[in-house]
Amino acid sequence: MKLDSENEWGYYVDTETFQISNIEEDIPDGSLVIIKEKEYIEDISRTVIQTTYGIVNKDEFRPMNKRDISSLMSEACARYILTSDTFPPKVKIEKDLKEDKPAQLAFILSNYDMFHLKISSKMLEGKNPYELISEMVKHDTARMTLKDKEEIWLIEYAKSSxxxxxxxxxxxxxDTVRVGEPYYYEDHLNYxxxxxxCVFWKTIDKNQVTGIDELEEDDRKRISGFMK
Ligand SMILES: [Zn+2]
Known part of the structure; x- marks a missing residue:
């Protein structure tokens, strides 16, 4: 995907990983794209910044309104919670969780770009959002404390291509092995x-990785052999 003019800039969110990156040529299908454009308005003699939201489909940008983006990101957030048992980066609880009600979360990219998410039990394959999320939040400290320790690489099978x-x-x-190099975007751990x-294994210590134990035996043995 390419931006139209020099007055534009923007970034995108991979709806599988919730990783945020600057707009580049090859953006995964289904990603949320945020485009900012500087515009000079003569009537008020001021430059304002316009924001356009949309998704990328087959390399094309399709604008969408904020409400549709919110439901799209709610679905993406539910999928993320189901596969990883944690909140995606930038997602916070917006309103106190209530039993038998969808969870109301917020996806906060910046002060200007905030989306309200509603996670229903249907999105969570019938699991109760209240129960699932209360339990998750208890363990949520795990993600934050990683930062105080050494950065930990994550090894897992790719969930999609x-x-x-x-x-x-x-x-x-x-389903092939992928190796996640940790980095922090603001306060959130990403990979x-x-x-x-393609990994330079010699620089990675066995204590610096997680996920190896969950691999199948052949993969576990091979990968362990690469490391110090
Ligand atoms: Zn590679």
Missing amino acids: RSKCRSCSSKIEK RWHHEK
Whole structure:
């Protein structure tokens, strides 16, 4: 995807990983795109910033209103919660959780770009949002304390074929091993994904990785062998 003019800039959110990146040519399908444009308004002699929201579909930008983006991100957030048992980055509880009610969360990208999310039990495959999220929040400190320790790499099977290797730029196929290099965007832990063959393993210590124990035996043995 390309921006139209020099007055535009923007970023996108991968709706699988919730990673935030600057707009680049190759944006995964379904990503939320936020485009900002500087515009001079003569009547008031001021420059204002216009924001356009949309999603990318087959490399094309499709504008969407904020409400539709909110429901799209609610679905994405529910999927994230189901697969990882934590909140995605930038998601906070907006209103106190109530039993038998959808959870009201907020996805806060900046003071200007905030989306209200509603997570129903239907989105969580029938699980009760109140129960699931209260339980999750209890463990949520795990994510924050990682920052105080050394940064931990994450090894797992790719959940889809949508992530791209940051070393060689080619796709990481679904169900193959992907290696997450930790980094912080503001206060949130994110990962840059790599193929196992593209990681410089010699610099990584066994104590610096997590997820190996969940791999199948062959993969576990092979990957362990790469490390110090
Ligand atoms: Zn690679």
